[in-house]
Amino acid sequence: MxxxxxxxxxxxxxxxxxxxxxxxxxxxxxxxxxxxxLRVVRPLGSFGLATNGDGMIYDVQGPFASEEDSPAWRAGLRVGDRLDLVAMRCIPVDTDLCASALSQLGGVNYVVPGREARLIIAATGKRPAHEVTLVAEPRPxxxxxxxxxxxxxxxxxxxxxxxxxxxxxxxxxxxxxxxxxxxxxxxxxxxxxxxxxxxxxxxxxxxxxxxxxxxxxxxxxxxxxxxxxxxxxxxxxxxxxxxxxxxxxxxxxxxxxxxxxxxxxxxxxxxxxxxxxxxxxxxxxxxxxxxxxxxxxxxxxxxxxxxxxxxxxxxxxxxxxxxxxxxxxxxxxxxxxxxxxxxxxxxxxxxxxxxxxxxxxxxxxxxxVNVWIPLRRATVFGLLLSVPVLFLHKQIEVIDEYIHMPNWAWIAVASGLVYLIARAHEFATELANRLFDREFIRAERHLATVGETILHARSLAEVDRLLVDEPMRSLHLASAALFREQDGVYHRRASAGWDADEADAFAADDPLLAERFERKPYPVGATQASHARLPHDLARPLLAVPVGNPRRCYAMIFYSGHEAGTDLDSSEHHLLGSLAHDAEIAYAQIESEMLHERVAALEGQLAQAPQPS
Missing domain, CATH: 1.20.1070 (Rhopdopsin 7-helix transmembrane proteins)
Structure with missing residues (x-):
């Protein structure tokens, strides 16, 4: 070979x-x-005790509501008692004592309900070594x-x-x-x-x-x-x-x-x-x-x-x-x-x-995206979840005892609680963003002003420039480029962070523009970017924002991530989408005005033309 x-x-x-x-x-x-x-629907059993690696018993209540409910407590075991590790050692392995020792290895343990365990308790100054047999009871x-x-x-x-x-x-x-x-x-x-x-x-x-x-x-x-x-x-x-x-x-x-x-x-x-x-x-x-x-x-x-x-x-x-x-x-x-x-x-x-x-x-x-965004959302969710947890930790069993709701009713209650927490999370996350993400709030206010300026723009070139320069400056982007449609081809009209040898036009059937009639921002995949002459590294476009309506797309804008290397998050997607909506209105208005001016000019030329005899 x-x-x-x-x-x-x-x-x-x-x-x-x-x-x-x-x-x-x-x-x-x-x-x-x-x-x-399976533990959710069929609880395991417990002996009601926990032992450490030295064999010392440091808990005799376990998952039970009180010590009196614990098999370990009822068998006379107390905190501070100690297992006789030598007497219970796994030599040989296939013995009841070894199985019992293994069942208690390392803190909290659960066993099959009804399982027996033989424990040898080491001698103390008050009582000799003795054997205790425990029977596991189901966890409440x-x-x-x-x-x-x-x-x-x-x-x-x-x-x-x-x-x-x-x-x-x-x-x-x-x-x-x-x-x-x-x-x-x-x-x-x-x-x-x-x-x-x-x-x-x-x-x-x-x-x-x-x-x-x-x-x-x-x-x-x-x-x-x-x-x-x-x-x-x-x-x-x-x-x-x-x-x-x-x-x-x-x-x-x-x-x-x-x-x-x-x-x-x-x-x-x-x-x-x-x-x-x-x-x-x-x-x-x-x-x-x-x-x-x-x-x-x-x-x-x-x-x-x-x-x-x-x-x-x-x-x-x-x-x-x-x-x-x-x-x-x-x-x-x-x-x-x-x-x-x-x-x-x-x-x-x-x-x-x-x-x-x-x-x-x-x-x-x-x-x-910036790691603080998911961390902030997760923190808000955890705080929201902790409120019902702190309340339900002590009250849920009392409620169940008095009301005796069937399982399907608890599912309905839980579903309603999840819905309320989800809505509260949405509101609290937005509030947290406004309190802690001051830079985004400044960008949001600035781009809202830019949107008003775009609506009153007098030329297509002014709209092109505003859609490229202002988001770049406000959101600290590495690059941006706008391609405006003309005769079925999208030509680059304004850009920053793009070199002259990079793409300056796209055909209408280019895969990069396939989603332009969806009227909402969409991500630019790495595969799409590799098939076009696009910037690389930080300047690589990550988001495509169409400007248009279901019948016509006036322009396509390509935005990179931030200069720091992070991606645009969903809030920034929404912000750029809103700016594109203002631009859609402006483009339509400016083109309409330009068309009226051309019609008026042609009518004027026609009126001045000599009439045929």
Whole structure:
């Protein structure tokens, strides 16, 4: 086989192997989180206690309304009791004691309702070691908790599918790193699959080890992604960091596996906490790498990186805080608190999911809007959502007890609440924009004045100039160009940021103008731009704005993104569309006046012409 054919065959084989691996890992990730949808309609059971890696019991109420409802409390267990880790160690694995130890590994855990657990409580100065048998009872219904679980699982599925889609469409070390990260750190939870595997201790122990390995891989994948995003390449000094990633992965894996020592009789709370604190260090390192690389990136790519930076600053720490509160006793020791509310923890997981979707969007799109826009909208939404959450957290069960509404009625109530929140979000977002986006408000007022000027313009050239120069100056755009129709061809009449050798005319059937009769701004795709002689980099047109009516398009205006490298957002689309509407009226009026003048001139010439005898 020739060397070239062999190289092609190797690439095809690698591509096929990568796609098969991607499909299998995607199925694994979805299989871990998707079954939790069952918890919404069929609650899992709980023993009502939480233990840390040293075997210390730090909560004996769990998800139940009071301690008296908890199986652990009724069995005589109290905060401060300690499991005898040596007596319950998983040697051999296939024993009831090992299964019970695995069921209590790391904080909050759920099991199949009715499941029994044998726990050996270590001796204290007041009483000897003794054995306790617990029977899991179903978690009490909690409408708010069920909604948050459903949102978490839905977000987890979307994040996994989004990251998998990135790998499928643009395979490379960058997208693979992010995909491996979200397999472990997505907002979905895996309590249902853990509850099922607890019936087979060997399977549960194997899955525990796989989870620790995936956590180490996720940390390493995030660093790899930070080194390569958004163009999937590593520059200069960062190559040495990339070469060190295998060694860093081994360190992460060693710390994670050390946290498994409790199932073999060793206290490991310090390692469990260390494994999560490593995540905070990784988050800081990823942000430092991204900030350090900003000088090597174009303005447009740096704006995409800013989305990733905020994902690392907010998303991963939110997830790790939720895990620290649910899987370790750190908060109980530092603040004297019991378990953090599962609704709060679920909200933190959801924040991570939203930020992961930010990252997917930043990789998917060549140009993004300013990161403050989605952050502001997400913050407003979170504040709006927190009001009913704070109210319903304590009141929803009381309402359900007195009214006894059927499930379909709760769905109707929830739908109405969602509608009201959506409308309130729309109003609050607009208010927040007016309070915090002063620059846009100035541009809006200025362009409103420009619109009035356009309506009273006396020439087509004046309208052309205003549509190009004023939006560029007000919105800080990198380029703008106006093409006015004449005899079926659109000629460039005014432009800024365009060179002389770039397109100066478009035929009416050019694909770039295909949507001109829709009468609303539409994006200029990268594929469309590549087929025309258009500016590149920051000056590349991103938005096409038609000026006309359903029967005639007077002109087409092409606007780039901002000089800073960000895309135009929906508010700016609307603003430019409104300006085009004013221009449509002006063009029609000016052409009508010009036509009347020509008719009057011709009539005057005709009147002065000698009459035939």
């Amino acid at each position: 020739p060397a070239e054919d062999r190289l092609i065959a190797d690439r095809n084989g690698a591509s096929l192997f990568g796609r098969v691996a991607l499909v299998l890992l995607t199925i694994y990730a979805l299989a871990m989180v998707a079954p939790d949808f 219904d909690n409408r708010l908790f069920e909604v948050i679980v459903a949102l978490d699982i839905l977000a987890g599925v979307l994040v996994v599918l989004g990251a998998a889609w990135l790998v499928w469409t643009r395979p490379g070390a960058m997208t693979w790193g992010f995909f491996v990260y979200v397999i472990q750190f997505n907002p979905g939870q895996a309590f249902q699959i853990w509850a099922w595997t607890q019936l087979w201790p060997w399977a549960l122990l194997a899955q525990d080890f796989i989870a620790q390995a995936m956590q180490a891989a996720a940390y390493t994948g995030l660093l790899l992604f930070a080194l390569r995003a958004p163009l999937d390449r590593t520059e200069g000094r960062w190559r040495n960091v990339e070469r060190a990633l295998p060694a860093i992965f081994i360190v992460f894996l060693a710390v994670a596996l050390a946290g498994m020592g409790s199932v073999f009789g060793y206290p490991t709370e310090i390692w469990a906490r260390s494994s999560l604190f490593v995540g905070f260090a990784v988050s800081v390192a990823a942000v430092a790498i991204l900030l350090g690389r900003r000088r090597d990136l174009s303005p447009r790519d740096y704006q995409r990186i800013r989305w990733v930076i905020w994902g690392c600053v907010i998303g991963l720490p939110a997830y790790l805080l939720a895990q620290l509160s649910q899987e370790t006793s750190l908060f109980a020791e530092l603040f004297g608190l019991g378990l953090t509310s599962e609704e709060v923890a679920g909200g933190l997981y959801l924040i991570n999911g939203v930020l992961c979707l930010f990252v997917v969007e930043a990789v998917r799109r060549p140009t993004v």
